[in-house]
Amino acid sequence: MVSIIDGNKIAQDIRNEVRQSALALKEQKGIIPGLAVVLVGEDPASQIYVGKKAKACADVGFLSREYKLPAETDEEKLLKIIRKLNKDKLIHGILVQLPLPKHISTEKIIAAIDPHKDVDGFHPYNVGGLVTGSPLFVPCTPRGIMELIARTGIDLKGKEAVVVGRSNIVGKPIALLLLAQHATVTICHSRTKDLPSVTRRADILIAAVGKAHMIKADMVKDGAIVIDVGVNRLENGKLAGDVDFDEVAPKASYITPVPGGVGPMTIAMLMKNTLDAALAL
Ligand code: L34
Numbered sequence: 001m002v003s004i005i006d007g008n009k010i011a012q013d014i015r016n017e018v019r020q021s022a023l024a025l026k027e028q029k030g031i032i033p034g035l036a037v038v039l040v041g042e043d044p045a046s047q048i049y050v051g052k053k054a055k056a057c058a059d060v061g062f063l064s065r066e067y068k069l070p071a072e073t074d075e076e077k078l079l080k081i082i083r084k085l086n087k088d089k090l091i092h093g094i095l096v097q098l099p100l101p102k103h104i105s106t107e108k109i110i111a112a113i114d115p116h117k118d119v120d121g122f123h124p125y126n127v128g129g130l131v132t133g134s135p136l137f138v139p140c141t142p143r144g145i146m147e148l149i150a151r152t153g154i155d156l157k158g159k160e161a162v163v164v165g166r167s168n169i170v171g172k173p174i175a176l177l178l179l180a181q182h183a184t185v186t187i188c189h190s191r192t193k194d195l196p197s198v199t200r201r202a203d204i205l206i207a208a209v210g211k212a213h214m215i216k217a218d219m220v221k222d223g224a225i226v227i228d229v230g231v232n233r234l235e236n237g238k239l240a241g242d243v244d245f246d247e248v249a250p251k252a253s254y255i256t257p258v259p260g261g262v263g264p265m266t267i268a269m270l271m272k273n274t275l276d277a278a279l280a281l
Pocket of ligand 1: 048049052096099140258259260262267
């Protein structure tokens with residue numbers, strides 16, 4: 001029988017733990033963790049995610065500040081805000097919601113964030129740390145996925161892990177984290193030849209492509225753990241994962257739903273990273 005991993009429940013458990021630790025930090029050192037979230041433009045999905053981040057901060061007792069800037073904001077203006085936040089003693093974490101408008105260099109903006117406040121783990125310093133095994137921060141979505149896998153109780157050592165998707169936010173970092181846990185890792189992408197033959201090898205299959213329902217039953221090994229990172233909005237307004245859940249679930253040992261799987265874990269891990277940033281002081 002397949003187990004459906006309840007990301008909402010696990011995320012709430014983690015947020016409860018973070019709330020406790022934040023309370024202790026306030027009582028012992030008088031420090032309240034602070035997160036600044038910067039959103040440029042009006043992308044509807046980004047607005048939903050940013051709203052959830054602010055709400056989560058309130059839930060765990062953090063200070064949160066939102067910077068909502070018009071789509072035409074120029075790079076220099078954004079850099080100025082980041083430099084100010086780097087120096088702001090009340091702010092421990094800085095997050096610039098992606099994607100940014102095309103006229104702004106994402107690379108330049110991320111590089112401007114103080115690596116000690118880089119709670120997304122996107123700064124080259126932290127990416128390098130992830131490669132060699134000791135980053136200050138691990139990106140939120142991959143960190144959330146590792147937490148979900150850990151809670152299945154499955155030891156990754158020697159297992160075949162297949163990641164579909166090679167983004168900087170999910171595909172590449174999750175591959176490195178699985179590797180650090182001694183899995184044999186394969187990364188697939190749009191140019192991979194005969195994708196089903198590769199994904200069928202997976203004991204752990206991570207789908208992070210952004211294409212609704214692309215992972216079908218014939219691409220999944222019996223008893224696999226299937227983690228669905230996709231958040232695709234369909235024309236009818238509903239959310240769909242990258243995995244065809246109805247087809248794939250009967251074959252899997254564990255599977256994450258969309259919504260209610262990886263998404264809420266991203267937010268919970270952002271709270272954890274921000275707490276870690278404040279604890280590091
Ligand atoms: N800088 N940009 C930066 N950091 C991030 O970590 C993100 N990401 C991704 C997009 N851009 C980013 C997010 O926050 C994706 N992402 C994210 C966050 C939350 C959820 C999904 C993606 C989420 O809460 N998903 C819910 C459904 C939400 C809905 O109704 O739309 C879920 O249950 O999956």
